Amino acid sequence: MHKSGFPHLSLGNKLIQAYIKCGDIEGARNLFDEMPQRHIVTWNSMISAYVRHGLSGEAIRLFERMCLESVFADEFTFSIVFKAFSDMGRVYGGRKAHGLLVVLGVEVSNAFVGSGLVDMYAKFGRLRDARLVSDCVVEKDVVLLTALIVGYTQHGENCKALEVFRDVVAVGIKANDFTFSSIPIACGDLGDRRSGMQIHGLMVKSGYGDVVACKTSLVTMYSKCGLIDDSLKVFERCPDANLVTWTALITGLVQNGREESSLLMFKQMVSKSLNPNAFTLSSVLRACSVLTMYEQGQQIHCIVLKTGLHRERYVGAALIDMYGKSGSIGMARIVFESLDKCDVVLINSMINSYAQSGYGQEAVELFDHMRKSGIEQNAVTFLSVLSACSNAGLLEEGSRIFSSLQRDSKLDPSTDHYACMVDLLGRAGRLKEAENLIKQVEEPDVVLWRTLLSACRIHGKVEMARRVMTRVLELDKKNDGTHVLLSNIYASAGEWNEVSNMKIAMKNLKLKKSPGxxxxxxxxxxxxxxxxxxxxxxxxxxxxxxxxxxxxxxxxxxxxxxxxxxxxxxxxxxxxxxxxxxxxxxxxxxxxxxxxxxxxxxxxxxxxxxxxxxxxxxxxxxxxxxxxxxxxxxxxxxxxxxxxxxxxxx
Incomplete structure (x- = not known):
C-alpha cells in the first residue's frame, strides 16, 4: 500500500489492531511504517504489542523514535514502556523515561503510571526509589502496592514487604490474588509462621483460598517454616495443581528431610503428564544425592536429557552433586565438561565432588584454574578445596590455599575453614601446630576441638586427648561423639578401666553410641x-x-x-x-x-x-x-x- 493511497487515519489504526489481534506483528509494523500520520493511540498500540510478545527491545526503540519525532507520550505510553525497560534491565533508560515523564508533566499519581514506575524500580532492585514513588502517589491502589511487595520479596527485604502488606490492610485496600500469591513467600523466608497463618486466614476470607497461585505460595510458605505437613494439607486441597505447585511441594519435601516422599511425588507428577522444569529436576536430584540413590539418579538424568535441560546451571550443579555423592566421579566430570558456561556454583559442585572421592590434586588444579579465569571464589569454594586437600593429605597445597584465604581473599575464614586445616595438620601428625591454629580463632567451637581429638585417636596421643576432651566438654557437656571418641582412644591403648569409666559417664548422661x-x-x-x-x-x-x-x-x-x-x-x-x-x-x-x-x-x-x-x-x-x-x-x-x-x- 503506497502512502498516496493510504486510507483514513482511523481506518489505519483499525487495520493495525486487526493485524495485532491476529498475531501478525510484522504486518502491523509494515502498515505502521507506511502511515503518513500516526496518532498517539497508534504508537501505543504498536509499543504495547511488542511488549506483550516479549519484544521489549523493539518497544524501546519505537519509543525512542516517537520521542525524536516530537510525539508526546501519555500516561498509557509510560505505563507500557516502564515495563519494557524493566524487562530489558535497562536502568539508565528507565530513569531517563522517568525524567521525561516529569518534564512532560504527566501525573505520577495516575494509577497506571505510578504502578508501572514502582514495578520498574522494584525489578531493578532500586527499592528506595520504588518506595519514594509509592509515597508520592495520591491514591494508592492494590496494583501499585503489590508491585512494591513483589519487589521487596524478590530482593530479600521480606520485613519491608510485610510492612507494606500491613499498610494495605490498614487503609482498607483489598488485596488481590497477586498480593496473596506474593506475601506468604516473605513469611516463609522469615520463618514467620504466625504471620503466615494469619495471612492464610485472610486469604480464605477474601475469597482467594482456591486460587492455584495463592495455594502454591502457601505450600512454599509452610515448608519454609518447617510445617511440611501443613504444606501437604494445602496441596491435597488443590486438585488443579500446576507444575509450579508440584515443584513447590517437591522442593519443600527435600528441604524438610522427606526425600523419599519427594521422589514419590515426582513420580505422581510425571504420571499426570506434567513435564518437569529445571527447578523440579534439581530438587529431585538433590533427593537422590541425600539418599545416595544412584540408579534413580541415572533415570532422572535421562529425563533431564529428554527435556533438554542438561545445560541449565542448577540442573547441572545438581547432577554433578548427585554423581559426586554416589562416587561416580567420572560421570560428574562428564556432566561438568558438557556445560557451555561455568560459574562459581558449578565449579564448587565439581571441586566438592573431587573432594569426596579423594581427588585432591584435581580439585586444587580446578581451584587454581578458576582463579586464573577471573571467576570470583566464595567461602564454599575455599571450604571444598581445603576439604579435598585434607582428604588427600595435600599439606603443602592446603597450607598455600589457607594462607591465601587469610591474606588475599576478601573473605574471613570461618571455623569450618579452620577445621579443614586442623584436620590436615592433625592427620599429618603435626598436632601441636593444629592446636596452635585453633588458638588463633577468637571463639573456637566444639567442631574444632573434636577435629583435633580425632587426630589424637589416629596417632594414639592419649594425654593430649584428655586435655582436648576437657575443652570439648566445656562447650558441650552432652556431646556423645566426644565420649565415644575418647572411649575408642582408651580402647586402642588397652586402657580398659578408662573405657569402663567412659561407659558409666555416658550412661549417667543418658548418651548412646550410634551403631555402625x-x-x-x-x-x-x-x-x-x-x-x-x-x-x-x-x-x-x-x-x-x-x-x-x-x-x-x-x-x-x-x-x-x-x-x-x-x-x-x-x-x-x-x-x-x-x-x-x-x-x-x-x-x-x-x-x-x-x-x-x-x-x-x-x-x-x-x-x-x-x-x-x-x-x-x-x-x-x-x-x-x-x-x-x-x-x-x-x-x-x-x-x-x-x-x-x-x-x-x-
Whole structure:
C-alpha cells in the first residue's frame, strides 16, 4: 500500500489492531511504517504489542523514535514502556523515561503510571526509589502496592514487604490474588509462621483460598517454616495443581528431610503428564544425592536429557552433586565438561565432588584454574578445596590455599575453614601446630576441638586427648561423639578401666553410641546391615560368601587386624568380631546379588571405615575383580585390584 493511497487515519489504526489481534506483528509494523500520520493511540498500540510478545527491545526503540519525532507520550505510553525497560534491565533508560515523564508533566499519581514506575524500580532492585514513588502517589491502589511487595520479596527485604502488606490492610485496600500469591513467600523466608497463618486466614476470607497461585505460595510458605505437613494439607486441597505447585511441594519435601516422599511425588507428577522444569529436576536430584540413590539418579538424568535441560546451571550443579555423592566421579566430570558456561556454583559442585572421592590434586588444579579465569571464589569454594586437600593429605597445597584465604581473599575464614586445616595438620601428625591454629580463632567451637581429638585417636596421643576432651566438654557437656571418641582412644591403648569409666559417664548422661551400619542399593531397593547382624533373609548365603572370601584373601596374605577391635575380648573373639563388620556383610551381599552393573559394587556406611575393613576390602577387590566403591562418614574410597584411591590416608 503506497502512502498516496493510504486510507483514513482511523481506518489505519483499525487495520493495525486487526493485524495485532491476529498475531501478525510484522504486518502491523509494515502498515505502521507506511502511515503518513500516526496518532498517539497508534504508537501505543504498536509499543504495547511488542511488549506483550516479549519484544521489549523493539518497544524501546519505537519509543525512542516517537520521542525524536516530537510525539508526546501519555500516561498509557509510560505505563507500557516502564515495563519494557524493566524487562530489558535497562536502568539508565528507565530513569531517563522517568525524567521525561516529569518534564512532560504527566501525573505520577495516575494509577497506571505510578504502578508501572514502582514495578520498574522494584525489578531493578532500586527499592528506595520504588518506595519514594509509592509515597508520592495520591491514591494508592492494590496494583501499585503489590508491585512494591513483589519487589521487596524478590530482593530479600521480606520485613519491608510485610510492612507494606500491613499498610494495605490498614487503609482498607483489598488485596488481590497477586498480593496473596506474593506475601506468604516473605513469611516463609522469615520463618514467620504466625504471620503466615494469619495471612492464610485472610486469604480464605477474601475469597482467594482456591486460587492455584495463592495455594502454591502457601505450600512454599509452610515448608519454609518447617510445617511440611501443613504444606501437604494445602496441596491435597488443590486438585488443579500446576507444575509450579508440584515443584513447590517437591522442593519443600527435600528441604524438610522427606526425600523419599519427594521422589514419590515426582513420580505422581510425571504420571499426570506434567513435564518437569529445571527447578523440579534439581530438587529431585538433590533427593537422590541425600539418599545416595544412584540408579534413580541415572533415570532422572535421562529425563533431564529428554527435556533438554542438561545445560541449565542448577540442573547441572545438581547432577554433578548427585554423581559426586554416589562416587561416580567420572560421570560428574562428564556432566561438568558438557556445560557451555561455568560459574562459581558449578565449579564448587565439581571441586566438592573431587573432594569426596579423594581427588585432591584435581580439585586444587580446578581451584587454581578458576582463579586464573577471573571467576570470583566464595567461602564454599575455599571450604571444598581445603576439604579435598585434607582428604588427600595435600599439606603443602592446603597450607598455600589457607594462607591465601587469610591474606588475599576478601573473605574471613570461618571455623569450618579452620577445621579443614586442623584436620590436615592433625592427620599429618603435626598436632601441636593444629592446636596452635585453633588458638588463633577468637571463639573456637566444639567442631574444632573434636577435629583435633580425632587426630589424637589416629596417632594414639592419649594425654593430649584428655586435655582436648576437657575443652570439648566445656562447650558441650552432652556431646556423645566426644565420649565415644575418647572411649575408642582408651580402647586402642588397652586402657580398659578408662573405657569402663567412659561407659558409666555416658550412661549417667543418658548418651548412646550410634551403631555402625552399612547399606547397599540393589534393584532400587536399599538393604541395611549392622555389625554382627545376620537377620537378612539371605543370611545363610551371606555367611557362606564371607567364609569363601576369607579363605581366598587369607591365601593372598590378609591377616585380621585386631587393633581395631575396641572391646576387651580374647584374640579369637576379636578375630570373629571383625568378620562380621557391617561393611563386610554389605559387600558379601552385593557380590551374591549379581548387581546389574557387574563392574562395581557400591556401599555406604554411617561411620568411618575401620582399618581392618579397609584392608579387607582391598583384598576382596583383587580376588573378585570388581571395583568396590565405599562411602563412609568422611569420604569415598575406590578400591581397584587391591588398591584404594585414598592411598591409605583417611
Amino acid at each position: 551400619m552399612s547399606w547397599i542399593e540393589v534393584d532400587r531397593e536399599v538393604h541395611t546391615f549392622m555389625a554382627g547382624d545376620l537377620s537378612h533373609p539371605r543370611a545363610t548365603e551371606i555367611n557362606e560368601e564371607l567364609k569363601r572370601l576369607r579363605e581366598k584373601i587369607e591365601t593372598l596374605g590378609y591377616v585380621p587386624d585386631v587393633r581395631f577391635v575396641l572391646q576387651d575380648l580374647n584374640e579369637e573373639q576379636k578375630k570373629r568380631s571383625l568378620y562380621y563388620h557391617s561393611e563386610k556383610i554389605a559387600i558379601a551381599f552385593g557380590l551374591l546379588s549379581n548387581i546389574r552393573n557387574s563392574t562395581f559394587i557400591r556401599i555406604f556406611k554411617n561411620l568411618r571405615v575401620c582399618g581392618d575393613c579397609h584392608n579387607w576390602i582391598k583384598f576382596v577387590s583383587k580376588v573378585s575383580q570388581r571395583e568396590i566403591i565405599a562411602r563412609d562418614a568422611k569420604r569415598f574410597h575406590h578400591f581397584r585390584d587391591g588398591m584404594c584411591s585414598c592411598g591409605d590416608h583417611w
